[in-house]
Amino acid sequence: MDVKTVCLGMLTDGPASGYDLKKEFESTFAHFFAAGYGSIYPALSRLSEDGLLTCEEIPQEGKPDRKVYCITDEGRQVLRDALKNTKPCHKIRSEFLATMCFAHLMEQEDIQAVLDHRLGDIAKYQELFRSIEQDGLCDWPQGAKFVLGFGKAVARAMENYIQENRHMLVEESATEAAVG
Amino acid sequence: MDVKTVCLGMLTDGPASGYDLKKEFESTFAHFFAAGYGSIYPALSRLSEDGLLTCEEIPQEGKPDRKVYCITDEGRQVLRDALKNTKPCHKIRSEFLATMCFAHLMEQEDIQAVLDHRLGDIAKYQELFRSIEQDGLCDWPQGAKFVLGFGKAVARAMENYIQENRHMLVEESATEAAVG
């Protein structure tokens, strides 16, 4: 499943522009599927060419025309077929874990920094989850709720693991030891 | 951090061939960093060209020469510099979660199949973790142990979440309800 298919899926929720979809990639999808304008716009053009979307150009002053895409019946069918794949992957590419594998070649302060940065990133996701929930999930399909919960569970697990096991990689400083 | 850098890191553990490194990508690194021969071999060639590795060709009968690579001092330095990046990413690209977002457009049996397939994949990772541990970790650097533990923690969290929340997406069948 590529960016094209995800765009198709997002458009089952109603017409939207590339700009709108980007925002969805940055909120609901942020924790498991990244996409930039450089892949979204070409995806939408291609889907239109192939008749899976229709495009309505809404003229605007001072801005480029807003292009609102709408999924066609053919698009829905193609999406349904894509969703028939019962072996979708879940890939992780972690420079973080790769780095930690070589922690013994690093300086203590750099290891600390890497760990802290990761915890910071996780915290950002958790904040994002919270803000999404505040916007109200009542009208969300169950699938979206399931996915959000999945993200929360995994984020919590990662956070806990790092906090409880960072001592494996970094010696607690004298000050911290004194405080504790 | 790309495949090149990871290969460099793996070679700090001692000389190895591309074939050997592939096996490491399939065991220790399998849960967070994939790489195939198509990226490993070119990476090693390139690193040799750049003087970061030396290569000893060991003639073999009936097989291509075994090329054993060894990291150079320059290679170690380049690796150390790469490990100075204190903001390494941790990216997830999940067709699984993307699919689940659109579960309301799917048939029950397909949702079941997707969920079961994912649980199967997770189980495979857990088996892999077990077999790695049985090989003995005593001589492993702390970083590698940390990373293995991270993988185990995340796998457990994903497994639990799916088992405890699949009811959000699929109605329990009459038979199961009767049994329970």
Place this chain on the structure above:
DNA sequence: AAGAGCATGTAACCTGTTACATGATTAT
């Protein structure tokens, strides 16, 4: 006899990323 493991590599391909290009409006 079949299949797995050993062992290397290339070329075409696919996909996505980054940088560039443009420019008005609105909020701080």
Place this chain on the structure above:
DNA sequence: ATAATCATGTAACAGGTTACATGCTCTT
């Protein structure tokens, strides 16, 4: 004033995947 938001798009580039090409040995 400055930054953010709205709004689209392309071209060059980077990186990895897949399929292809070769062929022996050991295990089942």
